[in-house]
Amino acid sequence: MKRVAALVVLALSLAASPLAVATGAGTEREKTPPGTWALYTPSEVPWRDGPESLPAGAKVAVLEGDPSKDGFFTMRLLLPDGYRVAPHWHPKVERLTIISGTLNLGTGDRFDAAATKALPGGTYSSMPPKMTHFAWATGETVLQLSSIGPWQVIYVDPSDDPRKTHRRGGTRDPRSPLPRDATTPASRAVRG
Numbered sequence: 665m666k667r668v669a670a671l672v673v674l675a676l677s678l679a680a681s682p683l684a685v686a687t688g689a690g691t692e693r694e695k696t697p698p699g700t701w702a703l704y705t706p707s708e709v710p711w712r713d714g715p716e717s718l719p720a721g722a723k724v725a726v727l728e729g730d731p732s733k734d735g736f737f738t739m740r741l742l743l744p745d746g747y748r749v750a751p752h753w754h755p756k757v758e759r760l761t762i763i764s765g766t767l768n769l770g771t772g773d774r775f776d777a778a779a780t781k782a783l784p785g786g787t788y789s790s791m792p793p794k795m796t797h798f799a800w801a802t803g804e805t806v807l808q809l810s811s812i813g814p815w816q817v818i819y820v821d822p823s824d825d826p827r828k829t830h831r832r833g834g835t836r837d838p839r840s841p842l843p844r845d846a847t848t849p850a851s852r853a854v855r856g
């Protein structure tokens with residue numbers, strides 16, 4: 665009896681472990697298929713470096729679904745103090761909740777740190793597709809995107825796209841789906 669209980673505890677802890685999500689085979693969607701419980705307490709959020717579509721220094725955690733695919737997803741972004749994202753747009757609605765810190769968000773094609781609105785923790789934004797915007801962070805800032813994938817970032821100035829610097833000659837079409845990196849290492853393995 666005791667052994668059964670121990671096995672159950674082990675199975676539960678494996679299922680909830682960020683490590684299991686980060687290293688397991690298959691996509692994030694398969695880890696939390698519809699009808700199963702995706703639960704992350706703050707210390708269990710599976711942060712890792714990325715995504716590739718944003719400048720280096722950010723962290724990303726996929727909590728539900730697969731942002732590179734069609735369908736609902738939830739992911740978090742952690743931006744260090746002073747982090748900047750150049751003007752860009754998304755082909756789909758970007759639904760954003762600020763969890764902590766302050767995101768300074770501006771609209772338009774030109775980055776202007778002075779022309780932003782300070783959005784503190786607790787803010788919700790639902791931005792229509794193709795609206796150009798840019799942002800910078802005051803203090804370490806955590807955002808949550810809960811939206812319908814695929815999530816793509818298209819920079820107004822392609823030279824702002826950090827994916828270009830990863831590939832010689834910048835052969836990648838920025839309009840093609842989000843790089844594998846934007847989801848989970850698991851799905852990277854599957855898709856790569």
Ligand SMILES: [Cu+2]
Binds near residue numbers: 752753754758797
């Ligand atoms: Cu955006």
